[in-house]
Amino acid sequence: MEAHVYSSLELPRSVVTIGAFDGVHRGHQTVIRQSVQRSRKLGVPSVVYTFDPPPRVFFQGARMLTPVGEKLDKIGKLGTRHAVVARFDEVYAERSAYEFIGCLAKLNPVEIIVGGDFRFGKDRLGDVKLLEKYFKVRVTKPVFCPQGSVISSSRIRQLISDGELNLSKALLGWESGVNAKNHILQE
Template identity: 35%
Template sequence: MRLYRRIKGVNQIYNEGSVVTIGVFDGLHLGHQVLINRAIEKASELSLPSVVFSFEPTPNDYFAKNEKQLRLNSFRQKYNLIKAMGVNSFYVPPFDSKMEELDVNEFIDLHLLKNLNVKHLIVGDDFRFAKNKAGSIKELEESAKINHFSVESISTVEINSKRVSSTLIRKFLFDNQLEVANEYLGSNYSIEGKVITGQQLGRTIGVPTANVDIGKLNNPLRGVFCVKVIIENDEQTYFGVANIGYKPTVEGKTLNLEVHILNFDQDIYKSRIQVEFMRYLRGEKKFNGVDELKAQINLDVKEAEEYFKELVE
């Protein structure tokens, strides 16, 4: 999959045209998957490249300025998820002051016509774009008549009469409704990152953990979870117990993800791993010392082992 972060010269790639879908695509949930799969299908029908058009930083990131916004995926993970779906190109200009000021016609002319040479555009039925969100499907259809491309609107995906959205999924995760969030995502919620050096506290109390660098990702999860772990260049899948939070017992100040992999004793330092969250166990808690922490971790491990035993039987 080709990645385009700068807009200059992109139009040279699409001389014959392209099939485009637009969105932020945080989480790649079921609704996003419908849009992207339809773009891939239509691109195949027209013998054109499929393009996912998104933004990095996202509009939410931009308008929040220096305040970190909750996100389901890092940019790297979003890229990997979209690539795995079989998309030809990922077009990701920054949402910045220039993007903010584009009116409806300027947005269409620059990005859809000049840069992407769009022949077929696929959007959700609630799609808005351009300055002050002034653009809608109506404006796209009006432009399509003049500029010889077609527009396809995809109906909102609903579960239990609720619209599937990244905002709702973030709320489910924040409220510890992990299984519901996973249903809306269409897969287990996951975080990717590189294993880095930690405080080694887990090893000193007999429960070694992999400390995962999650970068600037500010995700909604907090607490202890049963997880599935996938390690790069390792065909085997592992089970484990993960804690994501601020480690209040040791006065932690930054968001951390630590994973104790069950029945595992290998050095995976600097390896990239994917942690899939399968079941919520408990919230994060401040303990009265390391001994109390160790006792609780052992209980967490036992509960996780019982859960995974039932899962594989």
């Protein structure tokens, strides 16, 4: 996998999936694998577009589940060809939804894969409907754990805070996994 950290990438065609991907948990893994499979079917490179730090960490001070290096390692293991990491800071947070669309246009996506609640741009004004005006968009369904709850980074953070380390590791889904206890101790 080629990582493009804080730099731009231009491609003649691609399949792009976008998200914070903090933890690269089982839900994220499903979305990234779908994009890799789709890109192979269409004969174009797959791109994961992500952020460092994740927006929730930047805006709300949430605990980060995976540092960018670890995140890229996990994304690479899922078979994606490129990862674009945008530096999420005060300047990036001020970008309009249309500026973000312009950035995505440089990747010439034949398809973009996102979750149904995907929002982008300053004040989260961009949504799936706006994205669909410019690109073909595939919305993925949420991934649920065996107990029936949606797998999300927020839920995993809460489980770690509650001391439910085994369940948080199960939702992360990596054999070597994120050492949730160490992440707590590092805070």
